[in-house]
Amino acid sequence: MKNNLSFEKEKRIRELRWVEQVSTLLDSKFKVGGFRFGLDPLLNFFPILGPITTFATSVLLVLVMFRNGVSSKAAVKMLLNTIFDAIIGSIPVLGNIFDFFFKANKRNVKILKEHYHDGKHEGSAKGILTVLFIVLLTLCIFLFYLLWLFGEWIIGIIAH
Structure with a gap:
């Protein structure tokens, strides 16, 4: 041994x-x-x-x-x-x-x-991974929001 x-x-x-x-x-x-x-x-x-x-x-x-x-x-x-x-x-x-x-x-x-x-x-890495997940989720929500605003802007340009 x-x-x-x-x-x-x-x-x-x-x-x-x-x-x-x-x-x-x-x-x-x-x-x-x-x-x-x-x-x-x-x-x-x-x-x-x-x-x-x-x-x-x-x-x-x-x-x-x-x-x-x-x-x-x-x-x-x-x-x-x-x-x-x-x-x-x-x-x-x-x-x-x-x-x-x-x-x-x-x-x-x-x-x-x-x-x-x-x-x-x-x-454990649970704390780091939880914070990372929250940051990435927030970033994704923010990017989807910006994409939504961009889509509305494009539709507004096309509609007029």
């Missing part, structure tokens, strides 16, 4: 080290002057394929962390970082600039370390 636990611990350490290495490659591997950047902003210069590749890699990193015992709260925070990075990063020009400064994978490794070393981000 002790040998099995030792193997599991070594496996977790290997996988978490791999997560850190890939995060560094994506976010801060290269240095020009005093500025660090990784493959993430460079790959985003290739439309569609670049952002999909970096997003998929970032999600894979979160899944590896989750598989190694990160709480659902920490995993949701990491996924939100990754999704935010992917959405803003997909905006032409602005997204390319954004990707040089917002380092989602490094932020996720920080959450991981805080989870394991400081005991932060423990527990």
